[in-house]
Amino acid sequence: MPSASAVSRTRPSFATWLGTTNDITRTFLSAGGVPGLINMGGGLPEPGTFPVPEIARLAGEAVKAHPGQVLGYGPIEGLPELRDALAKRFSTPTTRLSRDNVFVTSGGMQGLDLLGKVLLDEGGLVAGQFPTYLGALDAWRPRQPAFRNMELDDPAFDAHVALAGAQFAYAVPNFSNPTGRMVPLATRKALVAAAHCTGTWLVEDDPYGLLQYDGEPLPRLIDISALGSDGTTYTGPVIYMGTLSKEIAPGLRIGWVIAEPEMIMALTMAKQGSDLCTSGLTQHIALAALEAGLIDRIQPLLLSTYRARRDALCDAMRTELGGWFEWEVPVGGMFVWAIARDPALDTDLLLHHALEAGVCVSPSSVFDAAGRNRRAIRINFTLNEPDRLAEGVRRLAEALVTMQARKP
Numbered sequence: 001m002p003s004a005s006a007v008s009r010t011r012p013s014f015a016t017w018l019g020t021t022n023d024i025t026r027t028f029l030s031a032g033g034v035p036g037l038i039n040m041g042g043g044l045p046e047p048g049t050f051p052v053p054e055i056a057r058l059a060g061e062a063v064k065a066h067p068g069q070v071l072g073y074g075p076i077e078g079l080p081e082l083r084d085a086l087a088k089r090f091s092t093p094t095t096r097l098s099r100d101n102v103f104v105t106s107g108g109m110q111g112l113d114l115l116g117k118v119l120l121d122e123g124g125l126v127a128g129q130f131p132t133y134l135g136a137l138d139a140w141r142p143r144q145p146a147f148r149n150m151e152l153d154d155p156a157f158d159a160h161v162a163l164a165g166a167q168f169a170y171a172v173p174n175f176s177n178p179t180g181r182m183v184p185l186a187t188r189k190a191l192v193a194a195a196h197c198t199g200t201w202l203v204e205d206d207p208y209g210l211l212q213y214d215g216e217p218l219p220r221l222i223d224i225s226a227l228g229s230d231g232t233t234y235t236g237p238v239i240y241m242g243t244l245s246k247e248i249a250p251g252l253r254i255g256w257v258i259a260e261p262e263m264i265m266a267l268t269m270a271k272q273g274s275d276l277c278t279s280g281l282t283q284h285i286a287l288a289a290l291e292a293g294l295i296d297r298i299q300p301l302l303l304s305t306y307r308a309r310r311d312a313l314c315d316a317m318r319t320e321l322g323g324w325f326e327w328e329v330p331v332g333g334m335f336v337w338a339i340a341r342d343p344a345l346d347t348d349l350l351l352h353h354a355l356e357a358g359v360c361v362s363p364s365s366v367f368d369a370a371g372r373n374r375r376a377i378r379i380n381f382t383l384n385e386p387d388r389l390a391e392g393v394r395r396l397a398e399a400l401v402t403m404q405a406r407k408p
């Protein structure tokens with residue numbers, strides 16, 4: 001029998017995937033608590049846009065009117081009335097959706113996590129839009145997948161080659177996280193055609209679709225996929241995901257997956273082993289909010305606030321960062337993606353200096369499964385007021401100068 005001291009020297013270990021991850025999201029979410037730091041790192045909304053009195057009223061009404069559903073366990077797939085309301089919201093004359101196509105999740109992140117569980121084998125292949133949302137990389141990391149990067153802006157991109165053999169493909173077609181870009185219509189059509197032809201699931205993650213500041217929206221992949229179908233419940237390979245996080249408030253933790261019914265069943269099995277059900281309270285709030293048209297009511301405020309902040313950020317960047325970076329002004333979403341003019345500039349190192357200067361941005365390495373892309377930064381413009389965005393950019397410029405000066 002080993003002595004007590006011998007036992008205490010044997011340290012219990014963690015699963016190996018933990019050694020391959022990073023805690024950058026934790027940094028963004030806790031940055032609000034760091035005195036004086038300007039957080040332009042996370043995809044955080046402006047709390048002043050949250051419809052506080054309406055949510056407080058809807059919460060109170062829900063508890064009183066439906067105490068059993070709000071405070072008890074509920075169906076794994078989600079509150080039936082909320083599933084119906086979401087089916088109605090996303091149905092079109094050609095995309096016919098019923099309750100069986102809809103699955104409620106605890107935030108969009110849970111949808112990504114459960115999709116990894118039902119679609120990915122250990123070491124399986126994901127065809128991911130590059131650069132890729134870091135939350136998706138985080139969600140799938142425990143399966144240690146292989147990634148095939150899809151560079152959707154590359155004129156030579158071949159959707160068929162990209163999707164063939166992958167366990168699924170993943171894209172954020174509207175105002176991608178991190179680049180803020182919109183996937184053009186021809187590429188959307190090519191992705192959907194390739195998904196049908198190769199029999200590959202195509203995950204369309206769409207948290208930012210309503211946050212469009214200029215121009216016209218493009219059709220969703222799921223709507224392109226449903227064109228020409230027989231007019232019954234959707235059965236195609238596109239898996240559409242949405243969330244109330246950017247439309248109302250992330251604290252509700254309400255998201256959804258819209259897909260063919262067998263996929264909804266598979267997700268139900270996975271959620272059974274995860275959190276059993278999404279909060280009945282916030283599902284009832286979401287249902288009442290949809291019925292009352294709350295999203296439509298607050299959208300003008302979101303758009304005017306964020307459009308002005310995007311412009312303020314880009315103006316400040318033109319003055320302070322034009323010599324260092326190039327970028328496109330995004331037509332929607334929450335981010336500007338800035339690529340260093342100097343290919344040798346290391347944005348992991350820049351983050352270190354930026355934090356010292358009192359500003360946080362996201363380095364491009366965290367949006368690359370291989371962690372190799374160190375030439376760009378993602379800058380959020382939704383959380384801070386224009387003056388603070390300008391000050392954040394000034395601090396970033398200061399960090400760049402310090403970094404250059406300290407170069408060995």
Ligand SMILES: Cc1ncc(COP(=O)(O)O)c(C=O)c1O
Nearest residue numbers: 043107108109133177243245250
């Ligand atoms: C592309 C993308 N997908 C999913 C999410 C998850 O959002 P939530 O879990 O808050 O619904 C986010 C959040 O920033 C995102 O940017």
